[in-house]
Amino acid sequence: MNDHTPNSLRSWPDARGRFGEFGGRYVAETLMPLILELETAYRAAKADPAFQAELDYYLKHYVGRPSALWHAQRLSEHLGGAKIYFKREELNHTGAHKINNCIGQILLAKRMGKTRIIAETGAGQHGVATATVCALFNLPCTIYMGAVDVERQKPNVFRMKLLGAEVIPVSSGAATLKDAMNDALRDWVANVHDTFYIIGTAAGPHPYPELVRDFQCIIGNEAREQLMEAEGRLPDVAIAAVGGGSNAIGLFHTFLDEASVRLIGVEAAGKGMHTSEHAASLNMGRPGVLHGNRTYLLQDDDGQILEAHSISAGLDYPGIGPEHSWLHDIKRVEYVGITDDEALEAFQLCSRLEGIIPALECAHAIAHLVKLAPTLGKDKLILLNLSGRGDKDIFTVAKHLGTMI
Amino acid sequence: MSRIAGVFAALRQEGRGALIPFVEAYDPDRETSLMLLNGMAENGADIIEIGMPFTDPMADGPTIQAAGRRGLLAGATLKGVLGLVHEFRRQNRHTPLVLMGYLNPICAYGVKAFCEDASAAGVDGLIIVDLPPEEADLVLPDANANGLDIIRLIAPTTCDVRLKQVLEGSSGFVYYVSITGITGTRTASAADLARDIPRIRAATDLPIAVGFGVRTPDQAATVVAHADAAIVASVLIETLCKESPEAVIRDVRALAEGVKAVSKAA
Structure with missing residues (x-):
């Protein structure tokens, strides 16, 4: 939980993961324990100077x-x-800016002992950034991407594959980012024990919006x-x-x-x-x-x-x-x-x-x-x-x- | 006593478990859904679960996703689903109906109005997939005020400490998602159930229904040997697609026989 200073706009979310009435944790029960585990792990990491030092190292020497x-x-x-x-x-x-968050989340995944990474991507920038950190940290990586986006962002699809990621085109719905996120969540539900979901934007269930923002x-x-x-x-x-x-x-x-x-x-x-x-x-x-x-x-x-x-x-x-x-x-x-x-x-x-x-x-x-x-x-x-x-x-x-x- | 509690009490007397088949509303049209509801109730369904179509059913596998899409194409709305329930209730006052869906359409309808209208139409319980106990205060007061059971999902990932929290505010029955995964994919084994069900049993007096991946009369029988009810969904939708509504009723009859073959201590 953040220190909640009423006269600051920078102290949100509250203990329920809410920004005013927005945010929260609306997920199926299978995922709920994981979301809570992630929150605990993130709080511990945030308070650990060694985590921050490791993050700084990669941001300086790898991200530039x-x-x-x-x-x-x-x-x-x-x-x-x-x-x-x-x-x-x-x-x-x-x-792109996406790598800032990916470095942060993969260090968190490592801390939590997760051995497989999944992500959704729209333009492919987050997919490429995720595939990149997975190559760097030697973790298997599966990227969900709308079939329409696979078509209009071919160079990024090829980049992800070069980096060793598996790219799964999603053809449900409009076959874009929303549908990629649905399928990534479905994958996560089915692979809760070993999988870390690197969400690319400041959305999703708490603590993702806070965690991505912080990174x-x-x-x-x-x-x-x-x-x-x-x-x-x-x-x-x-x-x-x-x-x-x-x-x-x-x-x-x-x-x-x-x-x-x-x-x-x-x-x-x-x-x-x-x-x-x-x-x-x-x-x-x-x-x-x-x-x-x-x-x-x-x-x-x-x-x-x-x-x-x-x-x-x-x-x-x-x-x-x-x-x-x-x-x-x-x-x-x-x-x-x-x-x-x-x-x-x-x-x-x-x-x-x-x-x-x-x-x-x-x-x-x-x-x-x-x-x-x-x-x-x-x-x-x-x-x-x-x-x-x-x-x-x-x-x-x-x-x-x-x-x- | 609620209609759901009444059914489980009667079945306990009879010494058998319950069969809960699933119908995705308006798949592929309203008439078929009404025919399936009536047919299932007459052929061994003890309770019926009705899926409310949503564009983004995150916990569902490809089969129910596709059924939801067909339902939406056929014009399904929550109002329409409640109308369907209302029409079913004109002929059937005894078979409990449980609506399963996602939160956003309910919020768009208005939670209070939805609970009132659902209760008036003859709905007995709600399963809202993306409403964990942490957020349940959004719906619980209105559901309670209108006599609707809130049926909670329990997953293999739900630890004992959390189990208590999930059960608090649950009523009707508890829905054990027997696998970590989406609907219609893997199937829990007898050994899995023998390990998992007693853990839940120790924490609640509510009947336990098991779903996700129950497909055959044998599997349904295995489920009720350990738990109190078997929920069968994806396989019935597949039959509807490949064959006909009549074939679905045939399969429900066979599943009911599988369930009835297992005698449980009263």
């Missing part, structure tokens, strides 16, 4: 942290407003320090894309109690928020229970889960981490939507102006930045989490631009 903070000068000039900084999570080993907080902690060094102050705005929301909560958490820092999460509005094809759970969904937690969900009037849509496989999920649902309800974070087309534009703009090909996920955050920066004065600072690189997306983008690779 700290990641750079980049003043995006050409983009700032082009937009003609606020001064823009990128937190360069795409420079991490495996090309991702290094993003915001470093960026805060780096920005203090560069500018001597906090940012005015921090922006990140949200699918499940791990890169966003990793960036935001350190700033939650800093009232001067405006926080903006960017949801995938797909073909438009008012069409049926988007993944904007906070803007267009309502609270419900899925994948072990109470959170905002895209659902119909009967409580059946709707299929999400986004050009970005990593944002294509009908739910969101419970802490974001709570931050949305208390209005600490603004959540906006960016369409597929706007993200594609931003993807190209960032590539040409900064020489950085961003993942389609963070192209959503960049697209909102493009709208926001010109409205702010040159004395304002915007911090954007460039959470992943876009190499995996070039086939999708080429297709949308009518180019064959």
Whole structure:
């Protein structure tokens, strides 16, 4: 349990794993003892300096942290407003923020004596990061991935296989991230004795949302320090894309109690928020229970889960981490939507102006930045989490631009 | 006495165990479900479990997942499922009905309204797969107020300390998930049951039903030799797909004979 300080937004979840009314532990009884065991093990690890030292070692020497903070000068000039900084999570080993969490969880799995790893993946970034740490720690690895995502993220599927993981395409439902998570949970139920489930986003049953957030907080902690060094102050705005929301909560958490820092999460509005094809759970969904937690969900009037849509496989999920649902309800974070087309534009703009090909996920955050920066004065600072690189997306983008690779 | 408790008390007098077959509502349509409910009740089902279709049934194997999808395609809603129960109850007042499903559709319906409407329609108990005791305060007060039994799942992973917590607030019967896994996959052996059932028996007076992976009359007989009821689901859905509703009723009759062949001390 955290020390629960009522005047801090950083002390959640409570003892029941809740952020306000969100979060919790809505899982079948077979999994319940494991979830409790994981919580106990995580509390012990968190309090153990040796665990932190081991984590730091791998983050520094294997992941390559700290990641750079980049003043995006050409983009700032082009937009003609606020001064823009990128937190360069795409420079991490495996090309995204996902590895921060995977290193943390696999060290936890080792501590718990687990001998087999499973994970779900959407865009494949979390799958690649999980397969990578499994190779490093010599543990067998099974990755569940929606069959549609297997098709649109082929390079990452091949990477996972090269790293020695077994990739299982999931064809139930919409055959995307939600369905991959269902099958990963089914695998876990059937293999509780030896298997550790490395969840990739800050969602799922307690303690996952807390644990994943804690492992991702290094993003915001470093960026805060780096920005203090560069500018001597906090940012005015921090922006990140949200699918499940791990890169966003990793960036935001350190700033939650800093009232001067405006926080903006960017949801995938797909073909438009008012069409049926988007993944904007906070803007267009309502609270419900899925994948072990109470959170905002895209659902119909009967409580059946709707299929999400986004050009970005990593944002294509009908739910969101419970802490974001709570931050949305208390209005600490603004959540906006960016369409597929706007993200594609931003993807190209960032590539040409900064020489950085961003993942389609963070192209959503960049697209909102493009709208926001010109409205702010040159004395304002915007911090954007460039959470992943876009190499995996070039086939999708080429297709949308009518180019064959 | 609740309808479920009444059935188990009568069976204890008779000295035999119960058969609980499963119907996924609206698979493949409403009419078939109603026909199966009536047919099962007339051919040896002591209690019937009705699956409420959900898009994301995380504890279910491929067979029940597919059945749920067919049910949703046929237009299943919770309102529709309660309507089905209501219609069944016009002809049958004695066979207990237990609804099995996931929490989100119930939340969307409204927990209080759902418990009231379910009770009015003639539902006797609820199995909510993703509602562990830790979160049960969401449903328990309304279920209790409306006389609905809350049937809890107990898994092989449920340790003795936890067992007490799971049993607290349980009523009707307890549902022993005899394997670690999803529905319709592996089957627990007689040795597994001989080891596991006494552990639960020691912790509760409630009847114990065993499900997940019970497929044949012989397996059902093995189950009731140790426990109080056998729950059979996936194999009946497979029969419905491959053959016909009549074939399902035929199999229920055979399963009931398997169960009745085992005589238990009164």
